[in-house]
Amino acid sequence: MSHITKEAHGGSLLAQSARTKKRNAAETRFKAFGIAAIAVSLLMLFVLVTTIIGKGWGAYQQTFITLQVELLEKKLDKKGNRNLSDIKKVSTFGYAPLIKSAVTAKVEELGVETGLKSKQLVGLLSKGAAAQLRDFVINNPDRIGDTVEFRFLASSRVDGYLKGRVHRESIDNDKNISPAQLDLVDALVLAGVVEKTFNIDFIIGADASDQRPEAAGMGVAMLGSLSMMMVVLALSLPIGVGASIYLEEFAPKNWLTDIIEVNISNLAAVPSIVFGILGLAVFINYMHLPMSAPLVGGLVLTLMTLPTIIISTRAALSAVPSSIRDAALGIGASRMQAVFHHVLPLAAPGILTGTIIGLAQALGETAPLLLIGMVGFIASNAPDTIAEGLMSPNSAMPAQIYEWAKRADPAFYERAWGGIILLLLFLVTMNTVAVILRRRFERRW
Amino acid sequence: MNDMTLLERKVETQDIKIEARNVQVHYGNTHAIKDVNVKIEDKTVTAFIGPSGCGKSTFLRCMNRMNDTIQACKVSGNILLDGEDIYDKRVDPVQLRAKVGMVFQKPNPFPKSIYDNVAYGPKIHGLYNTKSELDEIVETALRRAAIWDEVKDRLNAPGTGLSGGQQQRLCIARAVATAPEVLLMDEPCSALDPIATAQVEELIDELRQGFSVVIVTHSMQQAARVSQRTAFFHLGNLVEFGETGHVFTNPQDARTESYITGRIG
Numbered sequence: 001m002s003h004i005t006k007e008a009h010g011g012s013l014l015a016q017s018a019r020t021k022k023r024n025a026a027e028t029r030f031k032a033f034g035i036a037a038i039a040v041s042l043l044m045l046f047v048l049v050t051t052i053i054g055k056g057w058g059a060y061q062q063t064f065i066t067l068q069v070e071l072l073e074k075k076l077d078k079k080g081n082r083n084l085s086d087i088k089k090v091s092t093f094g095y096a097p098l099i100k101s102a103v104t105a106k107v108e109e110l111g112v113e114t115g116l117k118s119k120q121l122v123g124l125l126s127k128g129a130a131a132q133l134r135d136f137v138i139n140n141p142d143r144i145g146d147t148v149e150f151r152f153l154a155s156s157r158v159d160g161y162l163k164g165r166v167h168r169e170s171i172d173n174d175k176n177i178s179p180a181q182l183d184l185v186d187a188l189v190l191a192g193v194v195e196k197t198f199n200i201d202f203i204i205g206a207d208a209s210d211q212r213p214e215a216a217g218m219g220v221a222m223l224g225s226l227s228m229m230m231v232v233l234a235l236s237l238p239i240g241v242g243a244s245i246y247l248e249e250f251a252p253k254n255w256l257t258d259i260i261e262v263n264i265s266n267l268a269a270v271p272s273i274v275f276g277i278l279g280l281a282v283f284i285n286y287m288h289l290p291m292s293a294p295l296v297g298g299l300v301l302t303l304m305t306l307p308t309i310i311i312s313t314r315a316a317l318s319a320v321p322s323s324i325r326d327a328a329l330g331i332g333a334s335r336m337q338a339v340f341h342h343v344l345p346l347a348a349p350g351i352l353t354g355t356i357i358g359l360a361q362a363l364g365e366t367a368p369l370l371l372i373g374m375v376g377f378i379a380s381n382a383p384d385t386i387a388e389g390l391m392s393p394n395s396a397m398p399a400q401i402y403e404w405a406k407r408a409d410p411a412f413y414e415r416a417w418g419g420i421i422l423l424l425l426f427l428v429t430m431n432t433v434a435v436i437l438r439r440r441f442e443r444r445w
Numbered sequence: 446m447n448d449m450t451l452l453e454r455k456v457e458t459q460d461i462k463i464e465a466r467n468v469q470v471h472y473g474n475t476h477a478i479k480d481v482n483v484k485i486e487d488k489t490v491t492a493f494i495g496p497s498g499c500g501k502s503t504f505l506r507c508m509n510r511m512n513d514t515i516q517a518c519k520v521s522g523n524i525l526l527d528g529e530d531i532y533d534k535r536v537d538p539v540q541l542r543a544k545v546g547m548v549f550q551k552p553n554p555f556p557k558s559i560y561d562n563v564a565y566g567p568k569i570h571g572l573y574n575t576k577s578e579l580d581e582i583v584e585t586a587l588r589r590a591a592i593w594d595e596v597k598d599r600l601n602a603p604g605t606g607l608s609g610g611q612q613q614r615l616c617i618a619r620a621v622a623t624a625p626e627v628l629l630m631d632e633p634c635s636a637l638d639p640i641a642t643a644q645v646e647e648l649i650d651e652l653r654q655g656f657s658v659v660i661v662t663h664s665m666q667q668a669a670r671v672s673q674r675t676a677f678f679h680l681g682n683l684v685e686f687g688e689t690g691h692v693f694t695n696p697q698d699a700r701t702e703s704y705i706t707g708r709i710g
Contacts, residue, residue, distance in 0.1 A: 253516055323553035327616070329511065331566040331623050332543030341565070342555055 052420055058163045059418025062199035062214065063154035065125060065188065069102040070147045071137060082141045092130035095137075096122070099129055099152075112187045116180055124181060124188075126153035126214050154194065156213045156411035158185055162196055165410065202418060206380050207400060213411035216404070218419050220382050224294050224374070224394035225363060225426075227383075231298025231390065232305055232362050237355055239302075240309030247310075248317040249339050268307035275304045276368030284372060292373040292393035300372060301362040308361060312354025316347035349441040356434035360427050366398040375399040397423045462487040462627060462657040463508060468522035470503055470512070477503050479681040480522075485627075485674075490649060490658045492672035492689065494665055496704065499678040501661045505629050508659065509545035510538040526627070543570055546625035550632040552612035554604035554619070559596050562604040562615055563587060566623035582622055589655075590618030591648045610641020617648060621655075628652060630660040634667065646671050665705055669693055677701045 011017060016024070073080060075094060077087055103121040107114060114121075122129075129152045137144060153159075157177040160166035162185070171177050188194045205217025251257045279300035283289045289296050320343045328338035344351075369375055374395055383389035395403065397419060404416040463485040470478035478500045485491050493501035503512065510531060512518040523530050531541050543566075554562050563583045566572075573579040583600075587593040592614040596607070604615050613633055620628060630649070634642040649671045652658055662668050668675050669689060676686040677698075685692055685701045696702040 321553075323549060323551055324555065325514075326511065326547075326549055327553040327555060327619075328565075329514065330509070330542060330547035330549065331569075331620055332539055332541075332546075333565075333569050334539045337569055341569075346556065 052417060052424070055414065056417030056419075056421040058165065058414045059202050059421075060199050061163065061196050062201070063159040063162050063194060063196050064151040065154050065158075065194050066149060066151050067099075067102045067106055067193070068147050069098055069133065069150050071144050072098060073145045076137055076144050077141070082144070084138070084141060087138060087141055087144075090134070092134050095130040095133045098133065099125065106188075106193065107184065110187060110191050110193075112184060114180055114184050116178075116184065120178065120181055121184075123176065124155055124158050124185065126155050127211050128153060128208070128215050153212075153214045156409065157181075158194075159214050160411060160414075161185060162189070162194070163414075165414065202415070203422065206382065207395065207403070208380075210407060210409065213407075213409050213415060216412065216415050218397065218400060218422055220380075221395040221397050221400035221419075222422070223382055223389055224297070225396045227294035227386075227389040227394070228298040228301055228396060229359055229363060231295060232301045232359060233355075235298070235302040236305045236309050236358065240306050240355075240358075241313050241351060243306075244310045244313035244317060245339060245344070248314045249343065250335065264307050264310050268311055271367070272304050272365050273367040273371065275300050276371035278303065279368060280371045290391055290393065292395075293391050294374075294394050294396070295390040296372050297369055297374050297396060298390075300368045301365060304365065304368065305358040305362045308358035309351075309355055312357070313347070313351045316350025316354065317343060319350065320346045349438045352437045352441070353434045356430050356437070360430045360434075363426060363430070364398055364423065366396075366402055369396055369399045370402075375403055397426070460487045461485070462527065463659075464523075464525040464528075465504075465508075466523045466525070468504070468507060468520065468524060470500070470507060470521075471519045472503075472515075473517045477681055478507070481683045483676060483683060483686055485657055485659060487657045488653055488655075489674060490653050490660060490672040491674040491676065492668035493659065493661045493676050493678060494663075494668045494704075495678035495684075497663075500681040501676075501678045502631050504678070505631055505659060505661050506547075508627070508629055509542045509547055511542075511547060513538055543623055544625055545627040545629060546620035546623060548613070548616050548620050548628065548630045548633050551636050552609055552616050554607070554612050554615050556603065556605050558601045559587075559604045559607070559615060560600040563618050563622045566619060570623055572624065586618040586622035587615075589621050589648075589652065590614045591644060591651070592618060608641070610637050610644060613637060613641065613645060614648065617645070617652075621652070625656060627657045627659065630658065632661050632663060635663060642667070665693070677704065679704070 075098060076090055077083075079086055100118045100122050103124070104118055107121060132152065133150065136148070136150070154162075155176070157166055157171075157174070158181075161177075161182055166174075166177065168179055168182060171179070171182075185194065201215070201219075202217045203222075204219035205215070206220040207217065208215035247257065247260065279296060283296045283299050284291055289299075324342050324346065325338050328342050329335070333341065366375075373393075383392055383394070401416050401419040401423065404412040404419065407413075461484045463483075465481055465483045465485075468478055468481045469476070481504060493505060495501045503518075506512045507520055508524060508531075512520060520532060524532060526541070526545065530536070531545075555565065557565075560583055563586050564579055567579060567582050573582055584593060584597075587596060592611055595611060596602075596615075604612065607615060613636070617628075617630075617633070633649075634645050637645065646667065649658055649660065653673075660668075660671065672689045674687065675689040675692040677684045677692065677696075677700075679700050685696060685698045687697075692701065693705055696705060
C-alpha cells in the first residue's frame with residue numbers, strides 16, 4: 001500500500017482544494033505585480049516623452065521679423081567703387097544705424113505710438129541682425145543702394161513671448177524687455193511683420209554665444225558626434241570582433257585567458273569618466289593630440305565601447321552550435337576557414353546588434369567628453385573636410401545639451417530640450433536599425 | 446536478435462589502411478582509451494560497438510584528430526594511415542582530415558544551399574578547375590550519397606530545409622565530395638527514423654567500394670547488417686575485434702557475449 005499517510009488527492013476534481021487555491025492566488029498576485037510594473041514604466045515613459053516634446057518643441061520654431069532695409073551707399077561703401085576689401089572694412093557696428101532706421105521706419109509706417117528709444121526698438125531683433133546684414137552685403141555688393149527685404153531673427157525675449165515662455169507678469173525685473181516693447185510686438189504681429197516658422201537652423205546650424213540663444217543650433221555638434229562615431233566604428237568593430245574571435249575560437253583556455261576575460265567584463269563596468277581621464281592623460285597630455293577634437297573623443301569612446309562589443313560578439317560566437325565547426329573541420333577546413341566561412345556569418349546579426357548598441361551608448365556619453373574639453377567649446381562653423389572634422393575642436397550632441405542646460409538664459413533651456421529630442425531620435429533610429437538588421441540576417445541552423 | 450541475418454560474408458584479405466598501435470587517450474584524469482591496437486582494412490566497413498561511454502567515439506575521433514579541438518584530450522601511441530603516423534609533428538591535421546572524412550551523429554549541414562554544402566570541401570581543397578568540373582563533383586557526390594534524385598531540382602534550396610535522413614545523406618555527400626580515403630561515421634543513424642536508417646545503411650554498403658568506412662553504432666543489428674569487421678569496446682578497452690560474423694555468433698570474450706545478448710550495456 002501507499003506510504004503516504006495524508007489523504008493525497010482526495011475529494012472531487014470539480015472543487016478546488018485549499019492548496020490549489022493558494023497556488024492559484026499566488027500566481028494571480030504575481031501576474032498583477034507584473035502588470036503593475038509594466039503599467040508604471042509605461043506611464044513613466046509617457047510622462048518622459050510628453051515632457052521632452054512639450055518642452056523641446058519650442059526649439060524647432062523660431063520667430064522672425066521682416067523689415068525693409070535701405071542699404072545706404074554712404075554708410076557701406078563711401079568710395080562708391082564696390083571694392084570688396086573696402087566694404088569689408090565696415091564692421092557690424094557700421095550696420096547698426098541701418099537696422100535702427102529700418103525698425104523706426106516700420107514703426108512709423110504702422111503708426112504705433114510707443115515712446116520707445118531706438119535702442120529699445122532694435123532690442124526686438126537678435127543681436128546677430130547686423131552680422132546677417134553685413135554677410136549679405138559682402139556676398140552681394142551690387143545690391144548696395146537698394147532697399148532689400150530681410151527676415152531677421154527676433155530676440156530671444158520676443159521669441160519667448162510669442163511661444164508663451166515670457167509673460168508680461170514675469171518681466172518686471174528683466175532689463176532686456178519692457179511691457180512697451182511687448183505692446184509693439186503685438187502691433188507688429190497684427191501687421192503681419194512677425195512670423196513664427198519651422199527652425200531648420202536649429203538642426204543644421206552652429207552653437208551661438210550667450211547673448212544670442214535664438215541663433216543657437218545643434219548642426220555642428222551633430223557633425224562632431226558623427227565624426228566621433230566614425231572613429232568609434234572604424235576602431236572598435238575590427239579590434240573588438242578580432243579580439244573576440246581570437247579569444248573565443250583560437251586562444252587556449254588557461255589562467256591567462258581567464259584573467260583577460262574577467263578584466264574585459266570589469267572594463268565594461270568602469271565608469272565612463274575614468275576613460276575620460278585616461279584619454280586626457282594619454283591622448284592629450286602624452287600623445288599631444290588636439291584638445292576638444294572629435295578624434296580624441298572617438299578614441300576615448302572606443303575604449304569605452306570595446307568591452308561592450310567584445311562581450312556581445314563572444315556571446316554571439318558561442319551561440320553558434322559547435323556542430324557547425326565540427327562539420328567544417330571534419331571535411332578538412334582550417335580553423336580560420338571554419339570561423340570565417342561558417343561561424344562568423346551565423347554570428348553576424350548578434351555582432352551587429354551588439355555593435356550598434358555599443359555605438360548608441362557611446363553617442364549618448366557625456367562624462368568622458370567633459371575631461372577632454374569637448375564641452376563648453378563653441379564651434380561657430382561646420383568643418384569643411386573630414387580631416388578637419390576629426391582634428392578641429394568641436395562639441396558633441398550630449399555635451400552641447402549639457403552646455404545649454406547650464407547657461408543662465410531660459411531660452412537656452414528650451415534649446416537643451418530640443419537637443420534631447422534630436423539625440424533621442426538618433427538613438428531610436430540606431431536601435432531600429434539594429435532590430436531590422438537582426439531580423440534580416442538571422443538565419444536558422 | 447531473431448531478425449538479424451548474418452550472411453556468410455567472404456572477407457577478402459585487404460591492404461591495411463589504418464593501424465592503431467598502443468593508443469592511449471586521457472581526458473584530464475580520465476583514462477578513456479586503454480592500449481588499443483587495431484588494424485582497419487581498405488574497402489571494408491568496420492563497426493565499433495559497445496555500451497555508452499566505452500570510448501568508441503573517442504577512438505573514432507582520434508583517427509582524424511578531431512580530438513585536437515578538445516584541449517584536455519591527450520593521445521599517445523601511434524595511429525598509422527598508409528604507414529604514416531598521423532600524430533607525427535609534421536602532420537597538419539587539416540590535410541589529414543581531407544583524407545579522412547567524418548560524418549557526425551547529428552546531421553549538421555551548413556545553413557547554405559545544398560549545392561554549396563557539397564561544393565565547400567572541393568572549394569577549400571582546390572579540387573576543380575572550372576565551374577562545370579565542380580558541378581560534376583557535386584553531382585557525383587550527391588549520387589553516391591543516394592540523394593541526387595531527391596534534390597536535383599532544388600540544389601539552391603537551403604540544406605537545412607531537408608528532412609533528417611536527407612540531411613544526413615547530404616552530409617555524407619559533403620564528406621564524399623572531398624574524395625577522402627577513409628570515411629569515419631559517428632553513429633550516423635542515431636537521429637534518423639527506420640526508413641532513413643535503411644537508406645543510409647544501404648549507402649554505407651555502396652560506399653565500401655570506394656573507401657574504408659569506420660562506423661560507430663549503438664545498434665548491434667546495424668553493425669551486423671553493414672559491417673565486415675566488428676570491434677567491441679568496453680570501458681576503454683578493445684575487448685574483441687574480428688570478422689563480424691564471428692564476433693556475433695561466436696564471441697571469444699565473456700563481456701562480448703554478455704553485451705550482444707543484452708546483459709550489459
